[in-house]
Amino acid sequence: MEILKSEKKLCHNCMQVHDVKIVRQEESEWFKGEEVSFPSVFEYCSNVDGFIETEEMIRTNNLAMKDAYRKKVGLLTSDEIISIRKQYGISQKGFSELLNWGRTTITRYENHQVQDSAHDAILRKLAKDPKWFIEILEKEKHKLEEKTYLKYLEKARKVYSKMGNQYLTASIEAYYARFQDQEIKGCVELDTEKVVEMINYSASRIRYLHKVKLMKLLWYSDMLHYKTHGKSISGLVYSALPMGPVPEKHDCLIELEGVHCNQDSNNGKMRYSFRAAPGFKPAILQSSEMEIMDRVIARLRSMPTNELINRSHGESAYIKAKASSPISFGEAENLSMDFPVP
Ligand SMILES: [Zn+2]
Structure with missing residues (x-):
């Protein structure tokens, strides 16, 4: 007792x-x-x-x-049912009506009544599948006031994009698990939140930041930080592609939540450019990391793309790497591009 x-x-x-x-x-x-x-x-x-x-x-x-x-x-507990409902910002009664259950069904489930297993399965699916919630919302739209419908829809879309981001992050991390060599990882674990911040930090300082420049900027920043402090900033692994050093999973990285990427096509070629998130302020980048990035940004800001590609092709780290294989950070000390301390 x-x-x-x-x-x-x-x-x-x-x-x-x-x-x-x-x-x-x-x-x-x-x-x-x-x-x-x-x-x-x-x-x-x-x-x-x-x-x-x-x-x-x-x-x-x-x-x-x-x-x-x-x-x-093996049924959801009352707290779990409450949190599924709250994830969509919906009332007990509203939730019951949307699911075509009795008006007080959810209220009872959240309190004293044990739910039947069919309802339990539906609630579980809703917890993981905001897209399905949106489909139900569309179907039952006529039952709701326009304002309420829009409120639920906005909330569900947020849940959807947040979950999409979790899957994306998990899939990038799962892919990166294959890289165990410290010289390839730059002696740090991949931090996708930091990558997002690095992209925003760069975009906040370069007016038209296109993808080729961004990729080189990330690489030079990680290399220079490794050369100066013995570890990279992001934990990204870069491979030697024909266009120069490019982070593994770069296509997924630019889809991460918080990255603002514009796509347009020019003569049939896709172009990507980046702008900083509205009101962006660095929160996890350390001052030593921003100092390094500032030096790289100052050097690369107005360098023409062709020159930038040629310079990166001329780096010994890139030359020594096998085609389409990871580039070693061990070569950081031999960087040929100079980044003056302001
Ligand atoms: Zn007594």
């Missing part, structure tokens, strides 16, 4: 005013053919050595019992 607190009040056990202890202990009960144990809260009276539950405690203890049962049989 664990004592949570003690307060002086009228005890409903012995009907006298004294210090009543609020205690918690593990209880066991049978529910729907399952024995479940769960933490229960009571008031304890030392005068009669007895326990009593207030109305509130009866509700919480009942919920704790149901949640223990839900966990045991």
Whole structure:
């Protein structure tokens, strides 16, 4: 028995005013053919050595019992149901109506009633599949006021893009797991948030930042930081492609949330340019890293693309790497491009 607190009040056990202890202990009960144990809260009276539950405690203890049962049989708990609903910023009643369930169904599930397994499966799918939520929203649009519909839609789109970003980040990291050699990783683990910041930092300082320049800028920044501080900034692995050093998974990197990339085509060729996120301020880049980036940006800012490509092709790190294979940071000390300290 664990004592949570003690307060002086009228005890409903012995009907006298004294210090009543609020205690918690593990209880066991049978529910729907399952024995479940769960933490229960009571008031304890030392005068009669007895326990009593207030109305509130009866509700919480009942919920704790149901949640223990839900966990045991593999159903969502009440808290999980609440968080799925809140992820879409929708009310209990609104959620029930959208799913064509009884108006109070979600309210009951979030409280005392154990959901049936078909409803449980639907809630689980909704937790992971915001696109499906948007489809339901479209289908049931007629039930909602325009304003409410738009509010739900905006929220669901945010969930969708956030989840897409999580998948994207996970897939980039899974790909990078194959690179174990420290000289190839620049002695740091890939940090995609930092990559996003590096892109924004560069874009905030170069008016028209196109992809070729950005790729070289990231590489030279990581190389110069490695040369100066013994490790790269981002943890990106760069390969020797015909157009010069390019980070592995560069196509995915520019899709990351927070990267603002414009695409247009010129004579049938796709062009990508980058601008800084509105109100961008570096939050995780360290000052030593920004100092290095400033030196690289100052050098590359107005260098014509062809010259930039030629210069990177002339770097010994690039020359020594096998075609389409990772470039070693070990060659950083032999960088031929100079980056004057301002
Ligand atoms: Zn008492």
